[in-house]
Structure formats: C-alpha cells, structure tokens
Amino acid sequence: MVIMDKLQTSPLRLENVTKRFGAVTAVERVSLEIPRGAFTTLLGPSGCGKTTLLRIIAGFYEPDEGHIYLDDKPIDAVPTHLRGTAMVFQDYALWPHMTVYDNIAYGLRMNKTPQNEIDARVHETMQLVEMPADFLKRRPTELSGGQQQRVALARALIVRPRVLLLDEPLSNLDAKVRQRLRLEIRSLQRRIGITTIYVTHDQEEALSMSDVVVVMNQGRVVQVGKPEEIYRQPGNAFVAEFMGVSNVLRGKVTQDGETVDAGGIAIPHRGAPGSAVTVVFKADEAEPLADGARANDAVVVDGDVIEAFFFGAMYRHFVNVSGNTILVDRPTRIEAQRVRLAIPRDKILVFAET
Amino acid sequence: MRRISREPSVVITLVILVGLMLAFIIYPQVQVVLVPGLGGYVEFLAGQTWVKPFFNSLQVMLLSTTTAVILGFIYAYAMVYSKMPFKPFFRVIGVLPLLSPPFVVAASYILLFGPRGMISYYVFGQSPNILGLGGLWGVQTIAFFPFAYQLIADVLARSDARMEQAARNLGAGPWQVFRTITLPMARPGLLAAILTTAIYIVEDFGNPALIAGQFTVLPTQAYGLISGFGDVTGAAVVSTILLLLALALYIAKTRIEGQRSYVTISGRAGTIPRPPVPMIVNVFCFVACSFLAILILMVYGVLLISAIVEVFPVKWTLTFKHFEFLTSNITPLQNTLVYGTTAAIICALFAMLLGFLVQRREWRGKRIVDFIAIMPAAIPGIFFGIGYATAFNQRWLDWIDRGALITISMIFWNIPVGYQAALAGLQQIDRSLDDAATSLGAGSLRAFRDILFPLLDSALLTGFVTAFVRAVTTLSVVIFLFTPSTTVATIKIFQLVNDFMWGGATAFTVSVVGVAVLVLVIVWAISGRRVGLQRTG
Numbered sequence: 001m002v003i004m005d006k007l008q009t010s011p012l013r014l015e016n017v018t019k020r021f022g023a024v025t026a027v028e029r030v031s032l033e034i035p036r037g038a039f040t041t042l043l044g045p046s047g048c049g050k051t052t053l054l055r056i057i058a059g060f061y062e063p064d065e066g067h068i069y070l071d072d073k074p075i076d077a078v079p080t081h082l083r084g085t086a087m088v089f090q091d092y093a094l095w096p097h098m099t100v101y102d103n104i105a106y107g108l109r110m111n112k113t114p115q116n117e118i119d120a121r122v123h124e125t126m127q128l129v130e131m132p133a134d135f136l137k138r139r140p141t142e143l144s145g146g147q148q149q150r151v152a153l154a155r156a157l158i159v160r161p162r163v164l165l166l167d168e169p170l171s172n173l174d175a176k177v178r179q180r181l182r183l184e185i186r187s188l189q190r191r192i193g194i195t196t197i198y199v200t201h202d203q204e205e206a207l208s209m210s211d212v213v214v215v216m217n218q219g220r221v222v223q224v225g226k227p228e229e230i231y232r233q234p235g236n237a238f239v240a241e242f243m244g245v246s247n248v249l250r251g252k253v254t255q256d257g258e259t260v261d262a263g264g265i266a267i268p269h270r271g272a273p274g275s276a277v278t279v280v281f282k283a284d285e286a287e288p289l290a291d292g293a294r295a296n297d298a299v300v301v302d303g304d305v306i307e308a309f310f311f312g313a314m315y316r317h318f319v320n321v322s323g324n325t326i327l328v329d330r331p332t333r334i335e336a337q338r339v340r341l342a343i344p345r346d347k348i349l350v351f352a353e354t
Numbered sequence: 355m356r357r358i359s360r361e362p363s364v365v366i367t368l369v370i371l372v373g374l375m376l377a378f379i380i381y382p383q384v385q386v387v388l389v390p391g392l393g394g395y396v397e398f399l400a401g402q403t404w405v406k407p408f409f410n411s412l413q414v415m416l417l418s419t420t421t422a423v424i425l426g427f428i429y430a431y432a433m434v435y436s437k438m439p440f441k442p443f444f445r446v447i448g449v450l451p452l453l454s455p456p457f458v459v460a461a462s463y464i465l466l467f468g469p470r471g472m473i474s475y476y477v478f479g480q481s482p483n484i485l486g487l488g489g490l491w492g493v494q495t496i497a498f499f500p501f502a503y504q505l506i507a508d509v510l511a512r513s514d515a516r517m518e519q520a521a522r523n524l525g526a527g528p529w530q531v532f533r534t535i536t537l538p539m540a541r542p543g544l545l546a547a548i549l550t551t552a553i554y555i556v557e558d559f560g561n562p563a564l565i566a567g568q569f570t571v572l573p574t575q576a577y578g579l580i581s582g583f584g585d586v587t588g589a590a591v592v593s594t595i596l597l598l599l600a601l602a603l604y605i606a607k608t609r610i611e612g613q614r615s616y617v618t619i620s621g622r623a624g625t626i627p628r629p630p631v632p633m634i635v636n637v638f639c640f641v642a643c644s645f646l647a648i649l650i651l652m653v654y655g656v657l658l659i660s661a662i663v664e665v666f667p668v669k670w671t672l673t674f675k676h677f678e679f680l681t682s683n684i685t686p687l688q689n690t691l692v693y694g695t696t697a698a699i700i701c702a703l704f705a706m707l708l709g710f711l712v713q714r715r716e717w718r719g720k721r722i723v724d725f726i727a728i729m730p731a732a733i734p735g736i737f738f739g740i741g742y743a744t745a746f747n748q749r750w751l752d753w754i755d756r757g758a759l760i761t762i763s764m765i766f767w768n769i770p771v772g773y774q775a776a777l778a779g780l781q782q783i784d785r786s787l788d789d790a791a792t793s794l795g796a797g798s799l800r801a802f803r804d805i806l807f808p809l810l811d812s813a814l815l816t817g818f819v820t821a822f823v824r825a826v827t828t829l830s831v832v833i834f835l836f837t838p839s840t841t842v843a844t845i846k847i848f849q850l851v852n853d854f855m856w857g858g859a860t861a862f863t864v865s866v867v868g869v870a871v872l873v874l875v876i877v878w879a880i881s882g883r884r885v886g887l888q889r890t891g
Binding site for chain 2: 058060061062077078079080081082085086087089090091093094095096097106107110111152155156159165
C-alpha cells in the first residue's frame, strides 16, 4: 500500500477498495490519492484490475470493501450518473442514432443547460479537440476512428467533470493516429488542468503522458511514482520486468554472501547466503566490448549470438550466455558470432524473492 | 454490474413490472393447481379417467412430432443448404401457416377428405370416417411442420460454413460432411427444435377438438370436462397433468440448449460460402419442397375457395355472401384486431423494459424473475386459459372487463417472446453505449429511453409482430375467457366449424390470415425489412 505525499487536498481518494467477482479478486485493498489536476495513469498487464478500478471510480461497480472520497466526501452512496466522473471509452461508444452535435450536447442536456449556452459550448469544445464545426451534423458512422475519439473526448470534456476517466481510449486506433492523439490529449489536459485518470497497458503511453504512474498487478497497486522513477527505479521484480524490454534471471546468493549466481553469471551483491533472488537488467544496458577493452564497475560475460532482428531504430540480438538467452538491443548490428558484453553494475537490479 | 438500489425510480419501475407479472402469470397458474385441493387430486387421479387421454397425448406427440420434424428438416435443409430455385416463394409459403390458427388445417382436412369432402366424396365417392388418431396425426403433421421448419432453419443457418469447408478440404464427401460435421454440430439446436415442436403438438387444442373424435387427448379432455360437465376441478387436474408433461419437455429442452452449442454467436459465419451440394440433392429438395408447398397451398386454397363459393364443394358459384355474413358479425374480427394489437404493443414494451432491467442491472431475485418471464413458454395455452378463468371469475375480481382480461392474457402469455427478442437485441448493443450516457448524467431509465430504446427498434418490432400473430391465432388461451360480446375470431371460427357453417368459418379464417399478413407487411415496410419472427420457446 503506497500513499503519495500530498501538499494540498486531493480530489479523489481510495481507501482499501476491494472488488471480487465470484472467486476472483479483481481489485485488492487498493488505496490511492489522485493528485488534483494531474494526469494519473493506471498501468498494468491485462487482468491486473486497472479497468475494474476505473469502473469502480465511475460507479459502474460497487466495491465489496473500502471507500471512495471525492473532495473529502464519501461517494459510495452516490449513484453513477450523479458523480461527475465523465468517461471516454475504448470503443468510443458514440451513439449511432444521434448526430455528432447531439452526442456532444447530451451531457449538457442532462444538466438542463439552456439551449443557447449548449450551442456556444459545443462549438467551443469542437475547437478544443480540433475538429471542424461542419462535422457537427454528421453521424458517428461517417467518421474515422481518430475523429470519433475526438468527439468522445469532446462529449466528456464539455460537462466539466470533476474527474475525467479514460479507458484505453487509443487502443483501437492505428499507430500513427495513436501517437498524435496522445500528444493532443496530454496538451489538452495540461491546458484545462482537469484531474484525469487514464488506463492503459501500453508503457509508452503511460510514460510519455503521465504525471503519475500507478503500476498494478493481480489486483494490487505495486508501485506509484513519476514515470522516470517507475522506469529507472523499479521497486520490485515485477515492475522491473514489466517496464521496457528486460532480461530476468533467477539466482541465489552464494555461501559467502557477497555474490549472486544467476544462471551461471556472477554478480557482486550482498545478501543472506543461500537466499533466492531475481536479477533484472534492460536489454539496452548491455554493451559489446571490443577485444581487449576494459569495463569498470560492470559485469562482463561472454556469449554466442544466436539470432538478430531489425527493428528500425535498433537491432535486437538473442545471445546465449552460460545457457541463458539474453536480449541485447543495440543501434548497430553485432556482426561477430562470439561477443563479450559489459553490463554496468548499477543497471543490474537484484530483488529478493518474496 | 450496476446495482439499482441507488436509483429509486428504477426500483419502483421494477416493483411494478414484477407485481404485474406475479398478478397475471403466477397467480392464475397457482389457482389452477390449487383449485382441486388435495382431496380433489386424489379423487380424480384415482378415477383414472385421465389415463387414456394421457397416453393418447403421448402417442400423438411421438407420432406427430416425428413426422413434423422430418418434413420440417427437409424443408429447412432445402432452404438453407440447397441451391434449388424459387427460394423466396418457398420462404413465403413456409411462413404462411404461422399466420393462421393452427386448427384451420383440421377444417381444411375435413373439407377435402371428410365424409362430404371434395376429394374423398366427390372424386372417389367415399364417405370415410376420418375422425381419430390417423386424421389427427396427418393434420398435426401438416399444421406443425412449418413451425419445425422455422426452428430448424434457424439452427442450420447459424452453423459455421468454415467447419464444413475444412472437412471438404480434407477430402470428405458431401454425405460424410453432413453426417460427421453438419448434423453433430447442429445437434443441440435440433434437439431443442424437436422438443419445442413437441410442446406445440402436445398443447394443441383446436385440431384434436375438430378431428380427433373419440381419441381424446389431455387438452380436449380438460375442455370437455368444463364445457360438458362444469367440472372445473377435473379440468384443473387434467390441465396440471398436461402442464407437467409440457414442463418435462421444456426442462429437457433448456438443459440441452445449455450444453455447448457449436454454432457461431453472430448471425453470419464469415463470408465463406457453404460447400456445394450435389445436384441430385438439389433436385430432391426442390421436389420435396414443391410437394410440401402444394400441401400448404391446398390447405389454404381450400379455405379461400370455400369462402368465396356458395357451398363448397357442391355449388361453385362465386359469391360474397359469406363475407357479408362476416360484416354483419364483425365484432369478433374487430375484437381480435383491437385485443391483438393492444396486447402486442404492451407486451413488446413491457418485455423490453424488463429485458433491460435484467440484462443491464443487478438486483436481488433477478434470476427468479428471469425464470417467470420465460415460464409462459412452457405453459400450455389451455392451462393458461383455465388459470385466468378460475382466477378472475371470482366475485371480488368480477369488475374486470372481459375484453381487457383477454387482452391481458394475451400480453402475459407472450411475454417470453418479447423478452427473448429484447435480450437478443440488447446483446447486440455494447454496454459502453448506455454506460456513456450514465457517466454524462443520465439515470438508468433516461439512458434506456434515449439510447437503448431507439437502437432496439428491430427487436421491438420483432417482439410486436410475433406477439401479435400468436395473440391473433390462439384458441386455447381464450377458449374459456370469452363472452358473447368479447368473442375473438378464432373462437368464432371454432364455433362455426363445429356447426358445419363452412362458408362463415372460412370467410373468417381468410380474414384473420389476411389481417395478420397485412400487419406483417406494414411492419416489414416500416422497418425496412429488418424484422423477423422471434423463435418461441
């Protein structure tokens, strides 16, 4: 359970929220403070509970245990449609029988906003999401995926929700459209300053868009922090392995308590003799050493290059080191068949197995 | 899943819906079961008068279901798999019998093959006694094979062409594919179709009443006990026996449907066409379907001709006097139209709202209510009718208008149909669509009205059409509920046939079928042909 330091009242607070579906615990004792005006991302593999947690916040599910507070008031008893938590869905969920205008205006109509004000705000919001006004008379089925998502965004923003919830909104879009929309959503959010919770399984999205990343696994919050922290200072083996492309080796601390033997590779590390550990280092941290070159504060190993794949910005090599297959990402291809690799000691993370 | 406890308006709506269902589905049925009292049951069962009709029912069920299903299967296979010509024509012919009261087949049969039948007497000079098991078997086969056809065609159409293509690809011939792939994969659905047909046959009242003679079956025994002896207790016991029989079939059916069914969930099975069917099979299908189509046309042709000639089959002068008779006795037809339309509209809306609350929300007792909504599908029409008659004939409920009562019986007897249409429609609409409305401030009922209701239009129309057709063609549900001023067309036809007034009876039949066709066509036109007939049961 990790609680962030707060300097001011947080608008949204979760305390020990638990949700079960039959025998499966989807969300377990989650406590979080969502900072005001920040872009917070729930990140994790599928089934980790991030979407369930988002839906609990929205009110679509009731937690079996725990409480939710909005502006320090409990909202557990508040019905979904009165919570002020507008949501943007993965499949856009635009209503096909209504025009774009009516889709966007819907929330304001629920609030009984006068018609002329609705009109003004619809046009204003269309500009905000950079859509031309003549799209207003079209139907959602006439729009491309990216355009639909902008409309979905507009529909949620226009009601000025207390918290904006986004459920993997970009998963259904092409890579290029996704990248562009990421930037737009982020700059939009910064401009308006709205408290936003974003759910994704895509690390790139999480790292590039967020102020705060909440990593989840199997229903629990595993680490909370800034993107750089999550990436460079993972708190445990799971986060270390999940972020980036990582090599994971199981090992044991040797009898002298000074070294870890991971699959035949020796790594200096102090620990209880005989205890089990997990060793993690990223694929792009291993550097090939030229013959005769030295490396300081690094673990040096020899291996055979089995296979190499070209990924555009880099080559990914599969290297056999003492019977372990190590991934090595380099900008240029390793031509030799036998290679000596140096991995900086401070980039190798050793976690005690729990 | 969303709880409704935080939305009072939803809770109230639910209470009203459930309350109505308890009053108009549970209460009447419980009445029937309770009326005899334990002593009454013991006495009647000991009297053993029910034993022969019970076994007769079983016998005719086995016979008629077998033949109806075989013919229905051939027709369905021909429509779905073969490449025979004139399929649209065969499709229309196949739907026609669903639009008329099933017992008109018996009437037609008598006109053709009866003691003064056109073919038996005037062609062959015979005066056969056609009453009895033989006649009933033949009539029910013809009356119900179109129902079997619809059910089976549904199952076959949903089979995955890719499975069959894969088998052909590996060297299996057409017969092998049929035997090892098509049939086994369709088996759960086929068994369900067979059981549903059996339920229709076992609860059939009109055909046995007209043509079974001394071969009494349970529905006719129940009717006879009330109309002949005023023995409500006995009729209730017999109806309960019939109910148990129907329930056994129904439970068997739901358990089979619960098994893994190997059909695709979506309507289409990819864009791969089915493997071709051998030419000889196409020819056979065409011949078989033509034969069956001729049978159906004969049945309805006879009725039509009888309605427009002086005396069928003797005096062939064209006349409108039977229709004049109709216009001077227009009340039953009016009643049918009014009750049927009202019932169908209310039923479709009621079922839609209920379907929404069951499918999209979470609340205690949901599964029980879901069961109650489907229950009338297992209840024989006559049981339902007796239930209403006994439950609402009591002094303290005497003030309920009989016409309204008939309409109400039609509404609640057809709830399963509208309900299943609603559920099927709702499954097609992603939850995120109404969740989006909720996250923007719309309560459950508002979200239903703004988002789901407009998108469910084809499900609504399907429910309406099916409920309307069933309401308009049922005899067994209403046979105990009518008064002279609230008679409906099916009862009138039944009475006229019983009095051998063929001209009037057939004129009424033609009108009822005409009205049903008209409504179907209108709805088809409005909906842009997106409507079908909901499979019942």
